Amino acid sequence: MAFLQIVEPGLSTAPHQHRFAVGIDLGTTNSLVATVRSGSAETLPDASGSHLLPSVVRYFADQPPQVGQKARDSAGDDPLNTIASIKRLMGRGRCDVRRTGSHLPYEFAGCEEGMAVLKTAAGEVSPVAVSAEVLKVLKDRAESALGGELVGVVITVPAYFDDAQRQATKDAAYLAGLKVLRLLNEPTAAAVAYGLDRGSEGVHAIYDLGGGTFDISILHLHHGVFEVMATGGDSALGGDDMDHAIAEWILVQSGVGDGGDHHLVRQVLEMARIAKEELTTQASAPLQLTLPNGAVWQEALTRATFDSLIDPLVTRTLHACQRTLRDAGLSPVEVKNVVLVGGATRVPRVRARVAELFGREPIADLDPDRVVALGAAIQADILVGNKPADEMLLLDVIPLSLGIETMGGLVEKVIPRNTTIPVARSQDFTTFKDGQTAMVIRVLQGERELVRDCRSLARFELRGIPPLVAGAARIRVTFQVDADGLLNVSAQELSTGVRSSVQVKPSYGLTEAEVEQMLRDSLDHAREDVDVRNLREQQVEADRVLESLAHALSADAALLSASERNVIDAAAAEVARLRHGTDHRAIHGVLEQLERVSQEFAARRMNRSIQKVLTGHRLTEFSEGI
Secondary structure, rough: OOOOEOOOOOOOOOOOOOOOOOEOOOOOEEEEEEEEOOEEEEEEEOOOOOOOEEEEEOOOOOOOOOEHHHHHHHOOOOOOEEEOOHHHHOOEEEEHHHHHHOOOOOOOOOOOOOOOOEEEEEEOOHHHHHHHHHHHHHHHHHHHHHHHOOOOOEEEOOOOHHHHHHHHHHHHHHOOOOOEEEEEEEEHHHHHHHHHHHOOOOEEEEEEEEOOOOEEEEEEEEEEEEEHHHHEEEEEOOHHHHHHHHHHHHHHHHHHOOOHHHHHHHHHHHHHHHHHHHOOOOOOOEEEHHHOOOEEEEEEHHHHHHHHHHHHHHHHHHHHHHHHHHHHOOOHHHOOOEEEEEEHHHHHHHHHHHHHHHHOOOOOOOOOHHHHHHHHHHHHHHHHOOOOOOOOOEEOOOOOEEEEEEEEEEEEEEEEOOOOEEEEEEEEEEOOOOOOOOEEEEEEEEEOOOOHEEEEEEEEEEOOOOOOOOOOOEEEEEEEOOOOOOEEEEEEEOOOOOEEEOOOOOOOOOOOOHHHHHHHHHHHHHHHHHHHHHHHHHHHHHHHHHHHHHHHHHHHHOOHOOOOOOOHHHHHHHHHHOOOOHHHHHHHHHHHHHHHHHHHHHHHHHHHHHHHOOOOOHHHHHHHOO
16 A cells, blocks of 8 residues: 655755745635644634634625625625625536525526536626635635745545635635645544554544545544544535524524525524534523515524424434445444544534444544644645655545546446555556557446446547557556546557547536445446446447357358358357347356357367468478477
């Protein structure tokens, strides 16, 4: 296994010259910036002493945007121009957001291909631009506190962020004027913070339930090496969903219905958030809502009702935990500690059910809101060379398998999920048709066996393949995933050296259903997928055999008697008929039958070829060099 040394050439510096670097937790609900000072990681507050920066941006027609708590306070009064939870839209397509964003009180621009765009008083803005405004405030806060410019930053992302979401995060940092040293998975950042502080070795589970995303990572800590054994989660599940569950309950109980009014929905969501936070320490939370008809509705939300509302959400996180433990080959009792990360883990019901699953009380020694930023700061400090002698190693993994399309619409996985990054893997492929001089390489991401069930990341062409018989050319496809989880794919024909490559610049447009259900579907449809793959493989083989036979008959039909030709034609017709069926075993059977009845024909063709080669030569000419 290749270890990743967290020291990059060119970034080390003299011991007395401190280079300013920070870690940024760009969160769904709140964001933080942290740094290492005097050997200790700490989050940096604003002028009023607040460490948390609400990830909320309010836009105006005639003045710069407002970021943070003041923007959050205005959400109910100006919902269309006050953008919150933008992280959930990062890397999303417009149509996807419109289909899945029924609870979002915003106006989206059009429904074309490309990144989601929101309409505001300042014009159209993208999620990348909104996130950049949050990052600018954190950048200014850090430079003011540290008294100098930043050399670079480490920004954390959910482990389940795909290529589009990671690229969108890097784009936002670029717009904010930040140099990204690395994108670091949030659970891994938490492990860095806890591992260094506690010096604890063994297997640990990082349960990270934030405002908009859930991650579960199983890590092995040993002698300063942080190895991610397996990772799982849900990129569209978090504290926001608890707010929505409460809000829907309020709308139903108050008789408002679906609450189509943007102002009302925003007010109810804010009321739900406050109630959720109060219920972490109290048995009930008072609710009061002014209805559209002017009447005032009042009710108390009890802890028991709240627990019942969020239980389905908590259950989804626990199912992800169980899948990830299976991936790591572990049972819950083999996990030494369960570390809680993310503000939503303050909810007592969450802590109780996590403790029940793992059979031990989870650890929350560090502030769950700050732990990710602290780990990112430690990582950033090492990357810029402030600790050149530090021997900490960090091993991350890719969350979803990467591969290419092969004949029959099948996916051939080149790098399986949970492979440690950075990584490079190669696999050889060949041509399907005689004389084929070009090949389309389609790059895919996902766990299913068919192309239609996976996500297409990119496609490119390899031209200049020698016009050989089918199966003779050798095309080597190489996948390289860097430390940020970003992908490069190249293809090379080995005899000529012709080469083509693509750097995956993912298009925005991955639906939430694809992100949420890729792994779940791979488990639910495992048997079905195996059967479909077997069928497609036999269909492709049938096509290859029939095409090859047709070519042979066209060239050498004279070698067969009429009765022999009839037997072969009948067997070939049976292959062609069953090729369109759904029984892969039946196709395999008739292919074997066709092979048997055509064996003599193949032998005659071979003998004829040898006779042609020997014509005009003595046998001794061929044996003299032996």
